[in-house]
Amino acid sequence: xxxxxxxxxxxxxxxxxxxxxxxxxxxxxxxxxxxxxxxxxxxxxxxxxxxxxxxxxxxxxxxxxxxxxxxxxxxxxxxxxxxxxxxxxxxxxxxxxxxxxxxxxxxxxxxxxxxxxxxxxxxxxxxxxxxxxxxxxxxxxxxxxxxxxxxxxxxxxxxxxxxxxxxxxxxxxxxxxxxxxxxxxxxxxxxxxxxxxxxxxxxxxxxxxxxxxxxxxxxxxxxxxxxxxxxxxxxxxxxxxxxxxxxxxxxxxxxxxxxxxxxxxxxxxxxxxxxxxxxxxxxxxxxxxxxxxxxxxxxxxxxxxxxxxxxx
Amino acid sequence: xxxxxxxxxxxxxxxxxxxxxxxxxxxxxxxxxxxxxxxxxxxxxxxxxxxxxxxxxxxxxxxxxxxxxxxxxxxxxxxxxxxxxxxxxxxxxxxxxxxxxxxxxxxxxxxxxxxxxxxxxxxxxxxxxxxxxxxxxxxxxxxxxxxxxxxxxxxxxxxxxxxxxxxxxxxxxxxxxxxxxxxxxxxxxxxxxxxxxxxxxxxxxxxxxxxxxxxxxxxxxxxxxxxxxxxxxxxxxxxxxxxxxxxxxxxxxxxxxxxxxxxxxxxxxxxxxxxxxxxxxxxxxxxxxxxxxxxxxxxxxxxxxxxxxxxx
Numbered sequence: 001x002x003x004x005x006x007x008x009x010x011x012x013x014x015x016x017x018x019x020x021x022x023x024x025x026x027x028x029x030x031x032x033x034x035x036x037x038x039x040x041x042x043x044x045x046x047x048x049x050x051x052x053x054x055x056x057x058x059x060x061x062x063x064x065x066x067x068x069x070x071x072x073x074x075x076x077x078x079x080x081x082x083x084x085x086x087x088x089x090x091x092x093x094x095x096x097x098x099x100x101x102x103x104x105x106x107x108x109x110x111x112x113x114x115x116x117x118x119x120x121x122x123x124x125x126x127x128x129x130x131x132x133x134x135x136x137x138x139x140x141x142x143x144x145x146x147x148x149x150x151x152x153x154x155x156x157x158x159x160x161x162x163x164x165x166x167x168x169x170x171x172x173x174x175x176x177x178x179x180x181x182x183x184x185x186x187x188x189x190x191x192x193x194x195x196x197x198x199x200x201x202x203x204x205x206x207x208x209x210x211x212x213x214x215x216x217x218x219x220x221x222x223x224x225x226x227x228x229x230x231x232x233x234x235x236x237x238x239x240x241x242x243x244x245x246x247x248x249x250x251x252x253x254x255x256x257x258x259x260x261x262x263x264x265x266x267x268x269x270x271x272x273x274x275x276x277x278x279x280x281x282x283x284x285x286x287x288x289x290x291x292x293x294x295x296x297x298x299x300x301x302x303x304x305x306x307x308x309x310x311x312x
Numbered sequence: 313x314x315x316x317x318x319x320x321x322x323x324x325x326x327x328x329x330x331x332x333x334x335x336x337x338x339x340x341x342x343x344x345x346x347x348x349x350x351x352x353x354x355x356x357x358x359x360x361x362x363x364x365x366x367x368x369x370x371x372x373x374x375x376x377x378x379x380x381x382x383x384x385x386x387x388x389x390x391x392x393x394x395x396x397x398x399x400x401x402x403x404x405x406x407x408x409x410x411x412x413x414x415x416x417x418x419x420x421x422x423x424x425x426x427x428x429x430x431x432x433x434x435x436x437x438x439x440x441x442x443x444x445x446x447x448x449x450x451x452x453x454x455x456x457x458x459x460x461x462x463x464x465x466x467x468x469x470x471x472x473x474x475x476x477x478x479x480x481x482x483x484x485x486x487x488x489x490x491x492x493x494x495x496x497x498x499x500x501x502x503x504x505x506x507x508x509x510x511x512x513x514x515x516x517x518x519x520x521x522x523x524x525x526x527x528x529x530x531x532x533x534x535x536x537x538x539x540x541x542x543x544x545x546x547x548x549x550x551x552x553x554x555x556x557x558x559x560x561x562x563x564x565x566x567x568x569x570x571x572x573x574x575x576x577x578x579x580x581x582x583x584x585x586x587x588x589x590x591x592x593x594x595x596x597x598x599x600x601x602x603x604x605x606x607x608x609x610x611x612x613x614x615x616x617x618x619x620x621x622x623x624x
Contacts, residue, residue: 023520158527160520163539166527197509203545207519208335208472211526215470215478218530227475233515 005038008113010308011154012095012299013102014178014270015146018231018261019213021206022142023160025150026270028178029301031101032094032151034311035070035110037118040086045075050091058093065089069104070111073135077112077128081119096297098184100264105147108135113152113308125307128152129165141188147264154307156217168217170303174225174258175278176270179285181244182295183267190265194237202233222258222274229259229272242267244292251288255281272303317350320425322620323466324407324611325414326490326582327458330543330573331518331525334454335472337462338582340490341613343413344406344463346623347382347422349430352398357387362403370405377401381416382423385447389424389440393431408609410496412576417459420447425464425620437619440464441477453500459576466619468529480529482615486537486570487590488582491597493556494607495579502577506549514545534570534586541571541584554578556604563600567593584615 011032017024034053040046045065050058065071071089078087089111095103112128112135132148140147145159159165198206212228215221239245239262248269252260257271273281282298289296323344329336346365352358357377362370377383383401390399401423407415424440424447444460452459457471471477510518524540527533551557551574560581564572569583585593594610601608 020519020523022516023523158520158523160524160540161517163520163524163536166524166531166536168527194512197511198515199509200506203510203515203518204334205473206515207332207522208470208475210519211332211335211470211522212472212475212478214523214526215480215530218527219478224475224478228472 003118005036006114006117007034007036007311008110008308009034009311010106010109010113010151011305012106013147013150014176015100015102015264016231016234017156018235018259019229020146020158020210021231021234022144022146024156024158024210025146026156026176026303027150027154027305027307028176028299029305030299033103033106033110034092034094035107035114036090037074037111037114038088039118040088042086045071045078045087045089047071048088048090050093053092053094060097067138068107069135069139070107072138073108073132074111074115076134077115077131080131081123083119087115096180098186099180100185100262100266100268101178101180102147102151102264104139105132105136105151108132109148109151109308111135113310117310125152139187141191150307152307155304158214168214170217171220171222173274174222174272174303175275176272176301176303177278177282177285177298178263178268178270178301179248179282179289179296179298180268181242181289183242185241185266187265190238190241194234198233206232225272226258231261235261238262238266244289244294245269247288247292248285251284252281255284257281315430317348318426318429319346319348319623320422320429320620321346321623322418322421322425322463323617324418325459325462326488327412327414327576328543328546329468330547330571331541332458332470332522333543333546334456334458336468336470336522337458338468338488338615339462339466339617339619340488340611341617342611345415345418345422346404346406347419347426348402349386349423349426350400351430352400354398357383357390357399357401359383360400360402362405365404365406372409379450380419381447381451382419384450385420385444386423386427388446389427389443392443393435395427395431399427408492410498411492412497412574412578412580413490413492414459414463414576416451417444417448417463420444421460421463421620423447425622429622437464451499453503462619464619467616470526480526482529483532483534485586486534486584486615487587488584488613488615489590489594489597489610490575490580490582490613491560491594491601491608491610492580493554493601495554497553497578499577502550502553506546510545518544537584538570543573547573550574550578556601556606557581559600559604560597563596564593567596569593
């Protein structure tokens with residue numbers, strides 16, 4: 001007998017990881033979205049509820065199944081794989097909205113993972129990525145996998161357009177710290193404001209940094225990681241819209257961060273750091289944020305944090 | 313007693329390796345420049361001779377020590393390290409001029425390696441890179457290490473601006489094929505003709521390909537190498553000035569090349585291929601070139617070809 005209902009959890013994630021705009025992403029631990037997909041007697045796909053982790057109704061997001069990343073992604077998979085009958089979808093948002101923590105991606109990924117379990121022949125995890133991207137594209141204004149890929153696969157993921165997403169090795173000795181200031185940035189709007197061109201010099205320098213960072217993940221060379229984890233192109237364009245960025249990033253670097261930049265389009269800010277210094281770094285970043293009069297939350301995660309998973 | 317004279321050989325190289333404009337280079341085997349540096353009773357640095365490998369006088373290059381990459385690089389090292397007295401320099405050009413095979417870089421590297429041996433306390437090889445770049449910058453119109461780094465260090469080298477050059481791992485099963493059509497391209501002029509900007513989309517796609525290629529070198533994933541070894545930005549701008557490029561590259565891909573692009577600014581064309589198919593690939597590329605009425609030479613090299621070395 002096939003299941004009537006399935007629930008999946010998908011973690012938040014750090015898009016771009018500073019150095020790899022649109023092509024690099026990192027899963028985090030401790031925050032994520034939970035989506036339950038159930039067979040329905042009605043045709044089509046409908047959203048039944050959208051709530052916070054505390055069970056409160058969330059009114060910021062549309063219940064229209066054509067306008068929600070979880071249902072768009074679920075529908076894309078269900079229809080492509082010939083799922084029979086309708087579905088209802090219940091969404092529990094653990095990732096703050098417009099936080100730069102991959103909120104829309106987490107919903108899309110949880111949606112496809114839960115839907116996949118209802119198929120007669122579920123697809124392998126990697127094959128779900130394209131469907132999750134379908135959902136993500138609606139929210140973010142572009143087809144890029146830097147949030148959905150780590151949310152689905154876990155860890156640090158390289159996901160260039162046109163190539164398969166691949167998990168990069170990550171040093172066990174390094175953690176991520178993610179700080180979410182209580183501000184909102186609309187990803188699609190933020191993206192629309194980016195310069196449409198870069199100079200040849202910027203391109204060469206940035207791709208050199210990315211290649212150096214990828215090399216550092218394989219060789220475990222933290223010195224190279226420190227020198228390469230930089231965003232010369234996007235961060236300068238987006239940072240001015242996050243009022244606390246300068247203070248928080250300065251605090252992070254002073255506290256010894258390997259690197260620090262915006263998570264996705266912000267306002268969240270991430271840093272990488274050796275494990276034993278992660279608590280201290282998180283405190284320094286939180287203090288710097290609060291000193292600007294902005295409340296914030298923080299998470300510390302291993303670089304190899306798990307991707308999405310079904311729940312009982 | 314310190315040596316009175318020293319000779320070094322430095323190999324030709326493939327700049328950019330298609331996918332990594334200005335930041336990736338590959339040493340080749342069987343072609344290179346040889347530079348002999350000798351102490352002199354005269355002050356300053358003078359070029360005594362520039363000859364071909366056959367011993368013929370080469371009249372295309374200036375004997376002015378301020379206008380030759382070998383002597384500029386040698387002088388930069390000698391002066392910075394407090395070398396006493398003058399030097400004379402004899403250059404044997406085994407790398408064709410304006411070939412896209414790193415001719416100016418090979419001379420600069422051989423010049424610094426030979427000069428280094430005359431210092432009271434020679435520097436480690438890696439420390440010679442900056443001096444070689446000094447020479448190369450004169451010839452190429454830009455400070456980039458994608459020819460000098462592989463010529464100095466051997467193998468496949470990632471050398472982004474601002475980061476230390478690092479040798480990437482290379483699969484033993486893959487060889488490079490380099491074809492040099494009897495045409496000339498001036499690197500500095502070619503560089504000046506490149507577009508000063510790229511679109512954000514081009515930048516993202518190209519840096520994704522580069523990151524994928526670097527990943528493939530570490531993981532040994534030849535399928536990923538095949539999908540990532542592409543130059544979307546520079547090759548389309550330079551290829552039209554190399555009349556045989558379209559035919560030769562098509563022949564290479566049809567013969568099963570993992571990838572094929574211009575070597576540096578061209579006219580030379582390289583391809584990567586599994587070892588056992590390298591001879592056949594070289595023949596296909598040479599045939600395609602000659603069918604266009606252009607003579608050519610070809611070289612087959614392991615990806616781990618050695619860098620510069622002192623000779624007895």
